[in-house]
Amino acid sequence: MESKILSSDTWKAPGAKALIIHDIKxxxxxxxxxxxxxxxxxxVSLSFDNIFDRRYISISIPFDVAKILIxxxxxxxxxxxxxxxxxxxxxxxxxxxxxxxxxLFVVNALTGFLLIIIPLVFVGITTVIVxxxxxxxxxxxxxxxxxxxxxxxxxxxxxxxxxxxxxxxxVSGYAMTxxxxxxxxxxxxxxxxxxxxxxxxxxxNFIFPNGFFQFLSPISMAVNINVVNxxxxxxxxxxxxxxxxxxxxxxxxxxxxMIAAAFLLYKxxxxxxxxxxxxxxxxxxxxxxxxxxxxxxxxxxxxxxxVTGNISDLSKMIIxxxxxxxxxxxxxYLIAEMIVQKKFNVxxxxxxxxxxxxxxxxIVSLMMVFDVFxxxxxxxxxxxxxxxxxxxxxxxxxxxxxxxxxxxxxRHYISxxxxxxxxxxxxxxxxxxxxxxxxxxxxxxxYSNLVFDKDTMSYKSSGDNKTWxxxxxxxxxxxxxxxxxxxxxxxxxSCIDYMQAY
Amino acid sequence: MITVKNVEKSFxxxxxxxxxxxxxxxxxxxxxxxxxxxxxSTIIKHLTGVYKADNGEVLIDDEPVYENPKVKEKISYxxxxxxxINRASxxxxxKFYRNIYKNFDIERFEKLKNxxxxxxxxxxxxxxxxxxxxxxxxxxxxxxNPEIIILDEPVDGLDPVMRRQVWSLLLQDVAxxxxxxxxxxxxxxxxxxxxxTVGILSHGKMLLEKSLSSLQGSVIKYQxxxxxxxxxxxxxxxxxxxxxxxxVYTYIIRGxxxxxxxxxxxxxxxxxxxxxxxxxxxxxxxxGGEDYGIKDIII
Numbered sequence: 001m002e003s004k005i006l007s008s009d010t011w012k013a014p015g016a017k018a019l020i021i022h023d024i025k026x027x028x029x030x031x032x033x034x035x036x037x038x039x040x041x042x043x044v045s046l047s048f049d050n051i052f053d054r055r056y057i058s059i060s061i062p063f064d065v066a067k068i069l070i071x072x073x074x075x076x077x078x079x080x081x082x083x084x085x086x087x088x089x090x091x092x093x094x095x096x097x098x099x100x101x102x103x104l105f106v107v108n109a110l111t112g113f114l115l116i117i118i119p120l121v122f123v124g125i126t127t128v129i130v131x132x133x134x135x136x137x138x139x140x141x142x143x144x145x146x147x148x149x150x151x152x153x154x155x156x157x158x159x160x161x162x163x164x165x166x167x168x169x170x171v172s173g174y175a176m177t178x179x180x181x182x183x184x185x186x187x188x189x190x191x192x193x194x195x196x197x198x199x200x201x202x203x204x205n206f207i208f209p210n211g212f213f214q215f216l217s218p219i220s221m222a223v224n225i226n227v228v229n230x231x232x233x234x235x236x237x238x239x240x241x242x243x244x245x246x247x248x249x250x251x252x253x254x255x256x257x258m259i260a261a262a263f264l265l266y267k268x269x270x271x272x273x274x275x276x277x278x279x280x281x282x283x284x285x286x287x288x289x290x291x292x293x294x295x296x297x298x299x300x301x302x303x304x305x306x307v308t309g310n311i312s313d314l315s316k317m318i319i320x321x322x323x324x325x326x327x328x329x330x331x332x333y334l335i336a337e338m339i340v341q342k343k344f345n346v347x348x349x350x351x352x353x354x355x356x357x358x359x360x361x362x363i364v365s366l367m368m369v370f371d372v373f374x375x376x377x378x379x380x381x382x383x384x385x386x387x388x389x390x391x392x393x394x395x396x397x398x399x400x401x402x403x404x405x406x407x408x409x410x411r412h413y414i415s416x417x418x419x420x421x422x423x424x425x426x427x428x429x430x431x432x433x434x435x436x437x438x439x440x441x442x443x444x445x446x447y448s449n450l451v452f453d454k455d456t457m458s459y460k461s462s463g464d465n466k467t468w469x470x471x472x473x474x475x476x477x478x479x480x481x482x483x484x485x486x487x488x489x490x491x492x493x494s495c496i497d498y499m500q501a502y
Numbered sequence: 503m504i505t506v507k508n509v510e511k512s513f514x515x516x517x518x519x520x521x522x523x524x525x526x527x528x529x530x531x532x533x534x535x536x537x538x539x540x541x542x543s544t545i546i547k548h549l550t551g552v553y554k555a556d557n558g559e560v561l562i563d564d565e566p567v568y569e570n571p572k573v574k575e576k577i578s579y580x581x582x583x584x585x586x587i588n589r590a591s592x593x594x595x596x597k598f599y600r601n602i603y604k605n606f607d608i609e610r611f612e613k614l615k616n617x618x619x620x621x622x623x624x625x626x627x628x629x630x631x632x633x634x635x636x637x638x639x640x641x642x643x644x645x646x647n648p649e650i651i652i653l654d655e656p657v658d659g660l661d662p663v664m665r666r667q668v669w670s671l672l673l674q675d676v677a678x679x680x681x682x683x684x685x686x687x688x689x690x691x692x693x694x695x696x697x698x699t700v701g702i703l704s705h706g707k708m709l710l711e712k713s714l715s716s717l718q719g720s721v722i723k724y725q726x727x728x729x730x731x732x733x734x735x736x737x738x739x740x741x742x743x744x745x746x747x748x749x750v751y752t753y754i755i756r757g758x759x760x761x762x763x764x765x766x767x768x769x770x771x772x773x774x775x776x777x778x779x780x781x782x783x784x785x786x787x788x789x790g791g792e793d794y795g796i797k798d799i800i801i
Contacts, residue, residue, distance in 0.1 A: 089585040096550040098574035200755035
């Protein structure tokens with residue numbers, strides 16, 4: 001039975017031809033730039049680099065870059081071919097023409113996709129020719145690469161079309177595409193981090209294998225499929241991709257679902273919504289809070305360090321980070337509201353919802369930064385302490401720093417458990433140590449980047465050499481106090497020196 | 503030809519069309535008038551298949567318009583806000599339309615170059631003046647040879663000579679090809695000379711739908727000069743409006759002309775003159791009692 005969507009009528013002239021020509025003309029900067037940069041990146045650079053002549057040098061770099069470069073191309077193309085949805089005049093024009101919505105969607109979507117793929121075909125063929133001239137047969141590899149990049153395009157392109165249909169093709173569409181990519185990356189990374197840090201051997205089997213959620217993020221999908229050198233043949237190394245089958249399957253399934261969802265929504269998208277930012281009322285809140293939380297988290301990650309960089313107390317840092325997150329989420333919510341309302345003056349309308357938490361987050365942040373309650377400097381009284389210990393974590397990833405004459409290796413994790421109740425003097429020393437850290441106002445340490453230069457026999461600034469000092473007090477009243485400080489490395493050494501001396 | 507039955511349309515709870523019905527005969531010119539926000543453009547977007555009605559039917563030749571390319575192929579539409587493909591010239595738009603409308607008449611396009619001689623067909627339309635863009639839209643629309651032409655505020659921006667020229671071309675199509683024209687305007691003067699039937703919209707409702715001739719025959723304006731005091735005619739005639747300037751009385755009266763004149767003559771006036779009414783005046787006095795902002799229609 002003939003498909004209703006892809007029936008011959010969909011392509012039958014007149015109509016489809018006019019749309020295809022229109023799409024080719026309106027998207028020419030995208031496909032022209034894609035062709036140019038892809039050609040420059042792969043066949044041209046490889047032909048100059050003589051890379052096929054070398055046995056041990058991977059050819060993966062240009063192909064890996066191409067996988068990333070194609071992502072913005074897909075986004076721009078999808079937004080462009082459905083660009084008319086954001087302009088009322090344009091939507092009225094196209095929807096008044098003698099086409100069905102199905103035909104408009106299928107012709108536009110497929111034309112845009114072909115305009116991405118055709119440059120890649122050209123690049124692939126050119127690369128095969130260049131390789132052949134250099135005596136290397138990479139046809140199989142190029143077919144693999146082409147399959148992978150096509151499927152990746154289906155995913156990203158389908159995802160962006162869905163965003164374009166729901167959120168339009170102007171700033172809101174781009175914003176939500178970026179934000180959802182960001183969310184997906186966070187989910188993938190959190191799961192991967194959990195899997196790595198809480199290994200199955202510790203807590204039993206995870207429900208999903210490591211990397212399972214990769215399919216949520218097109219960026220992860222693109223990054224995690226790599227070229228590997230496989231085996232030596234008479235004409236040189238044969239290359240192939242790892243995880244080829246699973247990546248293609250995931251891309252096709254997710255991309256296909258996205259396009260199907262986009263098609264269904266397009267059919268129900270009201271023309272009168274074309275001038276508006278969000279085409280479906282039910283997605284308004286999704287956009288506003290989705291944008292606010294995503295962009296807020298992004299800003300917190302990017303800009304939070306400037307505020308929390310000098311804070312050594314972990315609890316304080318968490319509170320300040322949380323306040324900053326609230327601050328940036330509210331700020332992002334305002335931006336989202338401006339986008340939806342298409343005007344800047346939205347603050348008055350939201351003054352109560354925004355201003356109170358906004359002010360509260362700023363006040364709490366400032367109180368924490370300036371240690372209004374003295375929490376960072378608080379050191380318990382000796383007589384109230386039952387037991388205490390100090391952990392000093394010297395980052396295992398830092399390598400071979402030598403300090404003074406003590407020759408401490410930075411590759412060790414030092415855990416110092418002292419402080420039995422009977423050891424009164426030792427406990428006194430620890431309390432002094434704590435006071436030493438707080439009195440030195442570790443919050444103010446911004447340089448903290450000290451390594452020992454053997455040539456000059458002195459410390460010099462380099463890298464971020466801070467480390468954690470964790471102090472734990474068990475109090476006599478049954479409570480406990482923990483303090484964690486992120487202090488300069490040399491500070492740790494001073495502490496250790498201090499205890500060694502004891 | 504065009505049948506609209508009880509169409510309703512709401513935008514986020516705001517009712518833009520409230521049960522509108524209208525009928526347009528084949529080969530006629532139908533004028534759709536109403537103040538701003540009356541729903542003219544909304545009903546036109548239903549007729550062109552852009553909007554889907556919440557309730558009711560929009561039919562052309564008894565077939566629904568929405569999602570029906572066969573019906574939409576019969577229609578050419580000039581919206582109030584023109585749209586042309588990015589940086590497209592008239593020549594490029596002609597090719598675009600030629601690929602879409604199978605009746606597109608390339609010979610007619612060539613012939614009409616003389617009429618629209620000021621337009622450079624190779625220049626991007628977006629760089630032409632507003633009036634020239636409108637001319638280009640008419641040029642392309644006429645060449646599509648549609649059965650139905652729908653015009654939303656069509657001649658804004660055209661100079662008087664070009665207005666006449668454009669209407670002449672449209673009416674020529676009406677006469678020769680029985681093309682049906684539906685034109686919306688808030689300017690009654692514009693429609694007076696061309697429309698066969700007029701429908702007045704207000705607040706999403708059709709207030710009145712009548713042929714122009716029946717409208718013009720039903721309301722008459724008289725100027726009467728009496729010898730002495732003016733008689734009280736309220737019980738004798740359906741007077742819509744009366745105004746006096748010295749001994750000269752001006753009446754707007756609904757009714758049959760002969761009967762009205764007989765009533766006047768029974769009072770032996772010095773002068774009784776019949777003065778032609780404009781479409782504007784008919785609407786004012788027919789609907790003046792209604793609270794529909796009729797004054798907004800009159801520009």
